[in-house]
Structures are given as C-alpha cells and as structure tokens.
Amino acid sequence: MNQEADVPTRKILVTLLKTKGAQSVGELAKQLGITEMAVRRHLNTLERDNLIESRLVRQAMGRPTHLYSLAPAADELFPKKYQHLTLDLLEELEALAGQEKVDLLFERRKDRLIGRYEDRMAGKPLSERVTELADIQNSNGYMVNLESKEDGSFVLQEHNCPISQVANQYNHACTCELAMFRDLLGSAATVERTECLAKGGSKCSYVIQPAEE
Template sequence: MKSDLDLSTREKIVQMLKTTGPLTAKEITEPLGITGMAVRRHIIKLEQDLLIESTTLRKPMGRPVAVYRLTKQAQDLFPTRYGSVALDLLGELELESGSVVVNGLFDRRKDSLVRRYQGRMQGKDLEAKVAVLTEIQNENGYMAAFEKVDDEEYVLTENNCPILQIADKYNHACSCELKLFETLLGADVKRTDCLAEGGGKCIYRIKAAGIN
C-alpha cells in the first residue's frame, strides 16, 4: 500500500470512497486541499474509467447533489487473497478426500467452461475460433494474443495466468486448460512453454486436427 504522500489525487479519491463510503464532490474536495474544479476533473475521468458512479441525493431544502461511490470494477484495485483462499480450500479438500477428488473438481470446471463457450465457436473456421478463444482468455485476465503461422497453424500466447498460485501446486489445472482449448477449437494443441513450470509465458501451438 502506498503512503499518502505517494498517492495520486485520483488514487486518494478512490481510497476515500473505499474507506468512508459514498461522498459528494464537496466532501471529497475538503480533505484534499485542492479546488473543486480540479476535483470534478478527476471525478469525470474516474467515471469515464468506470471506477466510480453517482446517484442523485435530493434534500428537503436546496438543490439535489450527486453522491459518488465505487463501482464493482474498482474493487479490483484493492488487494485480495482469492488465490490463497482457493489454495487453502483445495488443500483441505485434498487432505479429506484425496488428489483424485481435487483433480475431478478441475475436470468439472473444464466441462463447465466448454458448455459456457462452445456456442461462440459454432460455424467458425480454425482461425476465427482461435481469435474467439483469445478474446475469451483476455476477458478472463490472461493477456492473450495469437499469430498465424500458416493456414493450418497458429500460436496463442498468454502473458499472464490469473490462477498461477493454484496451477503452481495443482498441475492438473494446466492439463484441463489444454483439454479445454482442444475441445473448443477441435484442433491439435501443444503447450510449448508454461508460466507454472517457470516459463516467461504460456505458449500454445495450434494445428488443424490431423496435421503432423
């Protein structure tokens, strides 16, 4: 966490809304020691970035005022321990029921993802499917991109792994991702680099089914 001196004005506004709750522009301005006009510029930018939203508060006397609060998207700016909690839960499940049950959980998640996304693949050729898969992975935070090698081969690169803590301990999660790609694409997929195995990124070589 940054010190107060290190925080930008926008970060201070976000922190105030997180710790204090909904505030008016005047209530935001007073602790910052800057002009109301400057605060409103920051508020406009935060609204454009979908980090804050406003509702209108009507008072018995005087004009209505806007009250600002953080959006759900803004919660991603604050530290979380989802990975640690998930690891703890998986560890407890493994102790109680064994690794086979934990692996089965990953398998069921893969099947659920297939059902969720297979409709987006309908009627598309391999290149279009790879493009859609890249979109899906980006929606889920993988910072993915793909390039075309030729009409039969593509390379998908993931620069981030949102479940890296889990994949480091439970390699079956990576195996399920590979099977997910193969099922959604209807293609042969080979992972040549893996973040969970110490690589700099996850790289998948994708070929049309049956091509050597």
C-alpha cells in the same frame, strides 16, 4: 496541479469514498486540502471512467447537494486475495478427500467451460475456431498472442496466467486447459503445449496443427 500529481490525488479520493462512504464535493475538498473546483475535475474523470456515481440529496435548509459514492466497477481497484482463498480451499479439500477429488474439481470446471464455449465453435473451420479460442482466453485475462504459420499451423501464446498460483501448486489445472483446447478445436486439429508458465516458462505456448487427413 500537473498530471502526475492527479493520479495519487484520485487514488486518495477513491480511498476516501471507499472508507467513509458517500461524500459531497465540499467534504472531499476539506479532506484532500484542495479546492472544490479541483475536486470536481477529479470527480468528472472518475465519473467518465464509470468508477463513481452521484445522487441528489435534499436538505432541510439550502439547496440540494450531490453526494458521490463508488460505482460497482470501482471494486476492482482494491486488492483482492481470491487466489489465496482458492488455494486454502483446495488444500482443505485435498486434506479431507484426497488429491483425486481436487483433480475431479478441475475436470468439472473444464467440462463447464467447454459447455459454455462450444457453441462458439460450431460449424466453423479450424482457423476461425483458433481465433475464437484466442478471443476467449484474451477475455479471461491470458494476454494472448496468436500467430499463423505458412504451413497452416498456429502458435498461441499466453503471456499471463490468472490462476498461476493455483496452477503452480496443482498442475492438473494446466492439464485441463490443454484438454479444453483439444476439445474445443475438435478432431480437425492437434494441440501440443511447448512451454508452460507453471513449469518455469516465460509464457504458455501451444502449437496447433491441422490434423492429417
């Protein structure tokens, strides 16, 4: 079996474990129509990637057998509609309590994030704070590119927005992100957003400059 064929086979294997629960090598081989040796090869790859786990089960007759099931990390392989749910909930809140309550929700989220990250900024010069900020956004899925300029300024670009569907409908999410950047970087810097994904840009781009003495 070539490498290109391996990927869809592993997808089918993972789907079987998702829909039918724990399975033995023999059971998987029958359903996939391949040899047990081939199944073990796929299972070894999935186990290496921490996507499946196995347990030894004793039987009334014969030798114990291994049953394979999905590990918690495999949950990320399946479609999620979190943003749709989030938008539905925000629309319900807006209908019940008004736009101001929705904005307040984003403000509270911003304050919570600042509280989570402010210790990482404490006592550091601006350049290290900017690097920390880029690392924070990268870890949250924003696909950040950070560029240092000769004049001491920085350009931070986000090529992905994990909350793009929410931000497209509720621009206050973008306002809060800019406010969070300014708060985390402190009075030593000025931060301006020059491009925004939610407003039709190809990325979110921020210019960070040292504040004038």
